[in-house]
Amino acid sequence: MGHHRKALRTTAVGAVSATLIAGSVLTAAPAAHAAPNGVRFVDITGDGGTTLKANVVTPAGADGSRRYPLIVLPTSWATPQIEYLAQAQRLADSGYVVVTYNVRGFWQSGGHIEVAGPPDIADASKVIDWALAHTPSDAGNVGMAGVSYGAGISLLTAAHDERVKAVAALSGWADLIDSIYSGRTQHTQAAALLQGAGSITGRPSAELQQIFQDFFASNLDKEDEMLAWGAKRSPAAYVDRINDHGTAVMLANAWGDTIFPPNQYADFYEKLTGPKRLQLRPGDHATAEATGLLGLPNDVWTDTERWFDHHLKGEDNGIDREQPVRLKPRSSGGYEDYPDWKSVAATHRKIALGGSTTIHTNVNSGADGGIIFLSGILDQLARVPPTASIPLLPRRWAAVWQSEKYATAQRVRGTAELHTTVTPTEESGTLVAYLYDVGPLGLGKLVSNAPYTFHGRTPGKPFTVDLELFSTAYDVPAGHRLALVVDTVDPLYVEHNPSGARLTFSSPAADPSYVSVPLREQ
Secondary structure, rough: OHHHHHHHHHHHHHHHHHHHHHHHHHHEEEEEEHHHHHEEEEEEEHHHHEEEEEEEEEEEEOOOOEEEEEEEEEOOOOOOHHHHHHHHHHHHHHOOOEEEEEEOOOOOOOOOOOOOHHHHHHHHHHHHHHHHHOEEEEEEEEEEEEEEEHHHHHHHHHHHHOOEEEEEEEEOOOOOHHHHHHHHHOOOHHHHHHHHHHHHHEEEEHHHHHHHHHHHHOHHHHHHHHHHHHHHHHHHHHHHHHHOOEEEEEEEEEEEOOOOOOOHHHHHHHOOOOOEEEEEEEOOOOOOOOHHHHHOOOHHHHHHHHHHHHHHHOOOOOOOOOOOOEEOOOOOOOOOEOOOOOOOEEEHHHHHHOOOOEOOOOOOOOOOOOOHHHHHHHHHHHHOOEEEEHHHHHOOOOOOOOOOOOOEEEEEEEEOOOEEEEEEOOOOEEEEEEEEEEOOOOOEEEEEEEEEOOOOOOOOOEEEEEEEEOOEEEOOOOOOOEEEEOOOOOOOOOOOOOOOEEEEEEEOOOOEEEEEEOOOOO
C-alpha cells in the first residue's frame, strides 16, 4: 500500500501545480481593475513579529470623518492575497473597510504553516488591531469571512476574539478530524492535495510535516496526538465560546465537498445558539463560491453581503426573517428553505440488508466516490455524479442490496445511516458504503458514500457498525431503485485491509441490518 499512497500524493501534487497556475491567472483578473480604485498593499506585523502581506480597500471618499464596518478576509490555503480583491472592492463600494491578508506560512507572508493553530488566531486579532488603528473602521462592527482555510480561521478567531461580531464561513470546516479522518479513515486525496499545495506555495512547519508523515503512514501510536492536534484547530471544540460571544454565523458548503464534507458543518450549525444560517449547494470544495471570486454574480457572496449588511450595518434586509437553512438539491434547480436542519428530513425509510454476504478485499469493485474536485464539479455543472453498473459489480468484491422500485419520486434530504453487523477475518480493515440511484437499465448514480475503518477487532467475532454517509439532497425519479453497495477500496481513501482479508455482513434476527434513508415530505 505504500507505493499506492506515494502515487496518489505524486498525482495530487501535479494536479495542485496545474490548479495553482490556472488559479493565479484567474484570481489576478480582477486585480488589474481593483488596484486603481483605492487598494493599498501593506505589511502588518502579526504574532511574534511575523510579517503578514495584506491589502486594504476603503469606501470611496473615506476621509476619516466617519467610521465604517470592518471585514477581515484571511486567504484560503495556498492562494495569494489577491484572492478576494473582486469581493473586497464590492464590499468597499457598499460601505465597508476590507482588509485581506495572506495567512502565515504562505506566499510572501512570513512564518510557517500552522494549520489554523494558535499563531494564526493571534495573527487575525493583530490584523483587527492594525485595521482599527490605521483605517476608518468601526471597532463595534467587525466581521470576518473567508473561503476554505480562511473560513476555519474566521470561526476560530470568533471563538477567541469577542470583537468579531459576524462571520461568513464558506467551504470551511468545523471539525478538522471529521473532515479528513471520518470513519477513522484517512481521506487520501484530500490530504495529499493539501500537503502538495502547502509544499508548493508555502513553508510547512516541522509539526505539520510530522503530522502528515504520521497520517499517511497510519501510525496508530500517534493517533491520539493527531486527534488532539486536530481538535485544537476545530471550531466545534469552541462552540460554547462562540455562543457566549453571540457571534452571528453564516455557514455555506457544497454537498460534494471532498475536503470538508457537509456533515460536520450541519452538526456544528445545530450547536450554535446565536444568529445563524446554513446553506448547502451542489459542487465540490469552494466551487460554489468560485465565480464570485472573479467578480461574477454569485449567490453565496450575495448572501454573505446581506449577512454583514444586517449584522454589521443594522440594515433591515429581511435575512433574519428568512428560513435559516437553505438547500439547493443536486438534481433540481430551485432552493428549499427550512426552519432548522432537523426539519430537512421529514421521515426516514429503511432498506433491509438481509442475508449473509462475504466479500474479499484489496480490489476496487468499480464502485467509488470519484475523483477529488473533478467529480463534484461535473455533478454541479452537468448533474453527472460518479456512476457504476450495479448488475455488473463483481459480487466477490462488492456486497449489494437494492430497494423495491419506487412508484413515486424519493426526495433524499439529509444524512443516510448504515447499521450492520460485520465479521472480519483480520483485526483491522476498511469498508466503504455507497448509496446509488439505480435506473431501469441498472446504471447507478452516486447519491452518497462514506468510509469506515476498524482496528483491534477479534478475527471471527462479529461487531456492529453504525456509519453516517455524507449528507446530501438528491431526487430519485419514480421507477428507480436505491441500492446500497459496500466494498473495500476507493481512491479517495486509505485501505487498511491486510492482503487476503474477507468481511462478512450479516443481519441477526435480534439486530437486523439496514440503511436508513432520510426523505423530504412527499
